[in-house]
Amino acid sequence: MAGGNAIRGTRVGAGPMGESERGESAPRRRVSYYCSNGHEVKPSFALEAEEPETWDCPRCGLPAGRDSQEPPAPPRNEPYKTHLAYVKERRSDSDGEAILEEALAKLRQQRGE
Template structure:
């Protein structure tokens, strides 16, 4: 069992990341990976906050974006007039399919 069954295991290095709450996350990377390809920050799987490689100075949250619903994103893209026009077009198509189109 081992390498014969599962193949050769590449050399790896472990890199630790810390978030503001003090949680440590360890990621494994290939040992021959250049240093500039190893990310400086990741998203902590525990808290969702950014985590950095410096334990004493973890990255802080740049800006908290409030949760937006799908409707909020739609309202950013459409004016009230456009929304009314799209709704009317959709209702006309629906009524035409159902055979209840009134003029």
Template sequence: MATGGNAIRGTRVGAGPMGEQDHGYHADRTAVSYWDALGNETVRYFAANLPEEEIPEQIDSPQSGLPAGRDKDNPPALAKPEPYKTHLAYVKERRTDEEAVQLLDEALAAVRARRGQ
């Protein structure tokens, strides 16, 4: 059996000529590099006509999950996560101890009035 090349093997029936020129219009784009604290570089592409203020300063690095910035020498540090706060902790941020005592006294007075005491 001869090993001749089969020109249509692996192509679709009716497919046109192979080549980049037949794959549509490619929009102009700008490459922006981001670096994380471990030195990993990530390149993101944006439309060339996109205003500079719409290009994000930070992204999440897909390699490490750390925040990545556009300044190679000064990558952003990992933000310290805030501990979980209970409802009571948020209330204590809004109210002083004196206000808490006053509100408790008012609530107790309302309950006693309802109960007829």
């Protein structure tokens, strides 16, 4: 037998801990949430706590709602947009050409052309 150390490999406070040591737990209720993939999540809440409208499904990450027949729709993933794409949303081609001409005229003036 090796050493005779009875608590080898344990941490402080790792022993059995019952309600006598940590106090009584608050009364709880379980609430069912359903995601669009058909998963059911049942988190528990304190009786006096207000449960949220949606809950993230731990299996797929989609939002889950209280109604099993109509779960929340998956969020839309917007594709990555470049800075140029955002600029093109705000300005028309004629606006862009006018701004370019103004910038070129300013450069030409600075160079003395």
